[in-house]
Amino acid sequence: MPYLSDKKDRKTLDAIIDVHKELLAKPGSVNYLLFKLAKELCSRYQHYRNFLGEIESAKLEIYRRQVGEYEDEKIQENGDVD
Numbered sequence: 001m002p003y004l005s006d007k008k009d010r011k012t013l014d015a016i017i018d019v020h021k022e023l024l025a026k027p028g029s030v031n032y033l034l035f036k037l038a039k040e041l042c043s044r045y046q047h048y049r050n051f052l053g054e055i056e057s058a059k060l061e062i063y064r065r066q067v068g069e070y071e072d073e074k075i076q077e078n079g080d081v082d
Contacts (some may be wrong), residue, residue, distance in 0.1 A: 034055065
């Protein structure tokens, strides 16, 4: 779940995203950012495992909350697979 209990941290991260969202929207930018973060933050297998777990959790949450809703809407519009 993408929740931060520290409101100050959330505001700081939101400000970073607001300033850089045009750059982050360019193809490859998020991939580069994640790779660079892993390279900077991870020095042991456990760190990489935790980092990849965060990415996987974010992927699942994006699908559950953003894509799934779109898919349900399209099923209603076009009908489900028989």
